[in-house]
Amino acid sequence: MKGRIVFLGNNVRDEYGQAALFGDLSSAPVTMEASRMCDAFGLLSGHDIEQADAEQAYIQSPLGGTETYIRLPKELQPDSWKHMRDPVCKLVMSLYGHPDAGGFWQAHCKNALESVGFIEVSESWQSLFYHPELKVMMAVYVDDFKASGPVEALKKAWTLVRSKIRTGAPTPIGRYLGCHHNVVELKDRRVIEYDMHDFLEQCVSHKKASTPFLDEDKLPEEDDNEPGKLADAACSVLMKVLYGARLARFDLLKAVAGLASKAEDLFVRLFADADFAGCRDTARSTSGVFLGIYGKNTFVPVAAQAKKQSCVSHSTPEAELVAANLALRTQGLPALEVFDKVCGRKVKLFFEKDNNTAISTIKA
Template identity: 25%
Template sequence: MQQPPGFIDPSKPHHVCQLRKSLYGLKQAPRAWFVKLFQALLQFGFVQSSSDASLCVLKGPSPVIVLVYVDDILVTGPSSSECNQFIQKLSTIFPVKDLGPLHYFLGLEVHRSAEGLFLHQTKYLLDLLRKTNMDGAKPCCTPLGSTKLDHTGPLLSNPTEYRFIVGGQQYLTWTRPDLSFAVNQICQFMHAPRKQHLQAAKRVLRYLKGTISAGLWFKKGSLNLTAFSNADWAGCTFHRRSTSGYYVFWGSNLISWSAKKQSIVARSSTEAKYRSLAHTAAEITWIYKIFSDIDFSLSQVPTLWCDNISAISLASNPVFHAQTKHIEIDYHYIRELVLAKLLTFQFVCSQDQLADIHTKFLSKSRFSYLKSKLPLGSMVDPKLSLRGCIKADTEIDKQVVS
């Protein structure tokens, strides 16, 4: 640290100023702000979630749920009057601007209609296509081709463009689960990208060009928790590691998904899928704790679907077989969930395994089929204004900036 230019004390040139208040833009500023906001929420009677530090809940007959991202705050609950009362209380401590019903939050656009809630990132996607000069590109049907990426070909002289494109695509996976596997693949070459990797990243942009208005639908229906888990055994041609993938549905609504390379090499397809089951079970457990924090109880035990009978048997059988001695104990905790009747396993044929879209390179027909099974869609009216959306009768989401 050093004194700012133009304000150096000639008698004490090596001294620095001691901050008595956190300044906006410093590394510790968000932390200091959150501590102050959290203290105010505690005064109002809110309880911090044990699973998500940014989630606070005011429990009661009409609960109020607050989600915080630095100084952007989402307020929701079954009673609009309770939400408004909280915003008024908050405005007595901090300068608050009420932006009304949720319509735009951190690049995510929200539309309400008679069908349900629609989340998408059309504006962010259009900006990304314009910045990468791909707004006039020819669309394609799949985000990746049939050829696996490797380390052959010439290195890029300036990898900045590649890293910028991939970084922008990573944020799009928040509302585009069909991109997760493709983005996972191209992210593995960030250190030394080659020409074929840049072509693959631009192919993803071409795919996005043809699905600009796509997003996730959230509709009313059953409130059962189900998940699909799968793994592609030794799919990585360099390290022979497997890729895990899962989908978690709340009724017909997709609420969580992942495509991630496993940390170690699996010695069999059963082991690879068993590890994927463990990751999916951990995600379900976390979601279950979030539901508990907001006083929501599931009517049925969550169901986890897998297309490998051996992995299901291994998860349900408390006996350690000789073939599974090498598997870490951490992955066997899913047996405890089964014995405690907190999770059930069901077999699904490979043809109907939705998580396939997150674990391997797929043909055009297979990709289109699996994509059709997801709650992905487009806006009914793309010209619908972001502002002035109709509020839901049973619930109101408020966006607050402090």
């Protein structure tokens, strides 16, 4: 049985008892593309691929940024604290759960590797390092280290790394990021097989198929109208399959993308309305705005706004147009930019008004 002491990141207060805010120092683990580049380097003649895990990775790195003090559970408090009513101590190392722990661990790891001769190969592929002298490439994903290069040089590289970072003993590449790596020796070449079978088995029981694509014309229409057996867990299953596809099963990418587009057709709905000369003192109207995400089984309120207009409208349609401008400019268009980037596709925005004259003016 294993246990881990963690920092309760959901219960952090500042000196005034308010929710504490940190600098949000983010980490950037190695990308899948960079990881595969490391694999490719290890397939060269005379090269090999090995891996190792950092031991208690985060707490190897000092915690910087805002000073943090913690309460220890009573069973972990030393006897010298017994006379204290509510003792606290300063958090010195990057304890799991702290919002900035991952960022400080990555910075510590980067500094440690660079101190023994490694260089980061690209700003775009962070956490991928190369040792020019030893000709060894190393990919780092949080506490998982993968190195490839000449067999003899790997031993020296691991010695250098382990002089700065505590890791387990290096082993031949096996399971890395949920994928079994099998290096196969053929007659005239070496290849690496990515086995995602165990990972995908956790997602859903699947039938053998000769191709991931189906002739949609042969699918009955009722399939689109009736909820599937995995409807409640569809998004979770989809993300796991997508991970497997991105890591090792490129042949599934198009099929997964098609499946993702069917998960639920989400759209954005924006409402705008206005009264007419509602303020007795200034005769100005008030704009009302509401923005939400909608779907067959989805409703998420995103934004609401009530704002007195900065001009005096001479009619109800004029006030409605001012409200429409506020809604589209401050909520609708910015939301579309965000959703387009997040979803990776165009998301529909439906704009709702209840004044026919204003609607005709907008359409014109």
